[in-house]
Amino acid sequence: MEIVFSALDENTARFQLEGCTTSFANSLRRAMIGEVQTLAIEHVKIYDNTSALFDEMLAHRLGLIPIRSDGINLVPRSRCTCEGTGCAGCSVIFTMSVEGPGMVYSRDLISQDPGIVPADPAIPIVKLVRDQKVVLEARAVVSSGREHAKWQPTTACGYKLYPVITISGQCDGCGQCVDQCPRDILEIRDGMVATREGKLEDCSLCRLCERACINTGIGDEPAIVVTTDDTRFLFVVEGDGSLAFRQIIGQALEYIRTQSDELSAQVQEIAGETRDE
Ligand code: SF4
Ligand code: SF4
């Protein structure tokens, strides 16, 4: 199995996963969305809220703010020694005290730990007019997207199968498919249609080119055929800033390995029991 990156920065990645099954590609996608541990605000004590938002809406908006915790390892409450009551090993407290007029931003959440802060300081939360106030204390805890979408570290995470375009000798280079392609992937070269250099991965598999070819009256089969390579996958992942992409994919792969080791151990145990009977 091989991973080849075509774009990679702190929060986004485009890469090709090669030499695996669709089920593995889908496991990786699901693990990146739902099995990576991140921080999100879960409990809010509101001392004063005279803003236009109800307490519940305010708390909901706070929960959706991505929180960055670089290099600080907190554990989920279920695995913490405090047994879920909340301590510095599994949660972090933020305070907020703002008075209008003005917009309340994510940067107004003051963390008890300077290494754990909102991923983007300029997320608007609520607008206050003169004399309106928001005073609260919020506790962020570790969990994963499987429990609630606010713990998902990705805003976009998907893949498509690698496109394969074949051209038969029937092609007369009429160019109808070139005009129909919405992604500008095709061109006429040496009297036949061909894919443009470096553009194949942009193909959306819409097959408008095949239809355009059939419409020229060429017969029952088009001269251009679009299929997919079922062992190659093109991934696009965008993070919400709570974790760097390398941490997202690292945690997801680790999760898949742990799960498959566990499954393998259980299968061996069952096989051993069956042999002993
Ligand atoms: S399948 Fe769609 S995007 Fe791909 S080459 Fe054909 S028309 Fe273009
Ligand atoms: S429409 Fe068909 S015949 Fe015309 S250039 Fe495209 S593949 Fe060739």
Ligand SMILES: [Zn+2]
């Ligand atoms: Zn704890």
